[in-house]
Amino acid sequence: MKIIQDGNVTSAKGFLAAGVKAGIKASGNYDMALIYSETPAVAAGAFTRNAVRAAPVMLSELHVKSDNVQAIIVNSGNANACTGDEGYRNAENMCKLVAGRLDLAQDAVLVASTGIIGVQLPMEKINVGIGHVVDKLSQDGTIATKAIMTTDLTEKNIAVELEIQGKTVTIGGIAKGSGMIHPNMGTMLGFITTDIAIEKSLLQRIFLESVDESYNMVSVDGDVSTNDTAIILANGLAGNDVITSEKDEGYDAFVKALRFVNQTLAKKIAEDGEGATKLIETNVFGAKTVEDARKVAKSVIGSSLVKTAIFGGDANWGRILCAVGYSSADLIVNKIEIFVKGGDAKIQIVANGAGIAFDEALLAQIFSAKQVEIEIYLHNGEAVATAWGCDLSYDYVKINADYRT
Template sequence: MAVGLHEFPLIPEIKGVRIGVAEAGIKKPNKKDVVIFELCEGASVAGAFTQNAFCAAPVRLCQKHLATTNARYLLINTGNANAGTGKSGVENALKTCVALSSQVEMDFEAVLPFSTGVIGEPLPVEKIVAAIPTALANLSGDNWRSAGLGIMTTDTLPKGSVRTFNFDGRTYSIAGISKGAGMIRPNMATMLGYVCSDIAMSVDVLQSVLKDVVNKSFNRITVDSDTSTNDSCIAVATGLAGNEIVTSVDDPLAQAFLVAFTEVMQELAHAIVRDGEGATKFVTVEVVGALKIEDSTKVAFEIAHSPLVKTALFASDPNWGRILAVVGRAGVEDLDVDRVQLHINGFEIARDGCRSPDYLEEHGKQAMEPEEIHIRLDLGMGQQSDIVWTTDFSHEYVTINAEYRT
């Protein structure tokens, strides 16, 4: 039921990145569920991770390895999240890192582990270890689509994005994949996103750019308000494009990179929403006219999380009173409800806190009919604004999550 999600793009080789995939039999028979990224020596790697206190064992280990060593391998499995697994979870994640590192003759800290899938069950270490040689054997620069398939859980389609940009006579490439459809309300990053570029950029600058862009992409999407235990987003700069290394965010090349990188990150984030569990709509919630940006963010998320708004979206029902009710309970200080305005897909629905004088039910129906819905709410208080992307709430969402483990 993915909404407006296009074919996986043709992603060319990113110099310095090779990808291998394998079927370890964790997820289901004949499904790719182990993915390995191999990064060239000297690549800069930055990461953003879930803020969930119950963060998974691989997330803890990944952060530790990232802080101590230059990462050379990313080891990803699906079908098991290795979360809520206590100390033995960390030991198990470590075992998989050691298994990979010993085959490629590296320190185990050079391997970053990632897991996604069911929470609370022991990681099937042996299956993963057994699949590593196959994944290493098919390492290639052309495996982006296979990797997109290999990291899926309830996703219906693989998600990828690619951009090139020119700067000072040189061409740079950025490519990425992401996964996720449920338990999506990222707080720092989403459930597995990997973006690689051939640009040469210091880790500090890359980390700063990643943090900035995550807040405009993965941290502004929500499917069901549940922040995952395993969210991880990794940015890689292999440095093989030939440029002199970028060491400052004020470098004009850093700014050019930021623009293209933001496009890739937003496309990957949107892809997760478009493939949101049971989604039949892709919804942009824009809140403008706030005194504080925190207010606009809060109201946008409250609208995006309201089960009543989401079921009305599913029904294409212009039940706009539910949106105003959410605004009223969102806790905006000094809100003057008589100044609130609401537009949906360009139609003025509410003005001065109540139904617009010119509103007709037909307008509402017309506004709500398309697959792509833009809700624009003006608080009428100030100049701050924010945008959040989300989905509707359908029968299919209930079915998927009621039957997830069967």
């Protein structure tokens, strides 16, 4: 597997993209993106588990079932959430407008939105923007990458290529995150394109498993958005024999590469959490079940007290053990061991479920690194999990206390 320099959703064969400034964002920044496959693709999607679902989520959940998906239209600046029937019709109209311009069936178009909640989309601007974004489709995906961002500070993209059955298969993706990122996909959007030939139901299973190991293991602030959406399109242009089962040649390599792509984007989301100054990775070992391992990893990564301690470089390890304790996982407390890593240093801070003597200065130095890793050994089974998050800083409060102005 090879990483493609500056790769994104147009790296795989047959995919085009574009981004425009449609005037949805008050800032005047890029706010509309289109991803397009020149040939029909099989699609799979994972959507928010929030009971309050934005209109584009409800609609894309229907359209993703189509056997011939070819486009994803995305706007930032307005989430089209909590907008009732009018919002749903607007989401339908977005698909219809794109389908008309590209001569596709309406359900060949998926839609995603992110931004402010509870305000109707400015449909005249959307209409004009769709005309422009279709005209601008090209093999350059960089503007589309920018156009899906909201409070993100960095662009999030990755692409890899690998050989399957003697053919070059490419997987590329773009994502946006920042606030409201939490286990069960908090507003994060992720769009993956690949030219592998693969059977639809198999792709759906692989993709959901991969989402569970990547975007669903990221937490910025514990809130779960109304709009979270992750979609993959696979158009088959790599020319491999269609993969229909896990026994097929290339299945394992594809699963691994897809996981790498999703986890890379997930980490970029965590690293760029609102106000974040550092990336925190929590690795849990020896849990009774995978579910338990994930609960512990997410509980630690989601703790405001752990996050502020790491922001401040404060060696308050007890908060980590405390967060393990309230994860509701099955635990044998007096077996728990915890290590922390940062820069080149690694030290043990908890043994047998209790604090042990350690070099305070070294721990403070570890917590001051740009990337802090927490390793938790539960000694209660074989399951493992990893979660990613960020510290909680003054800037998180600043950004969110005054988001709309």
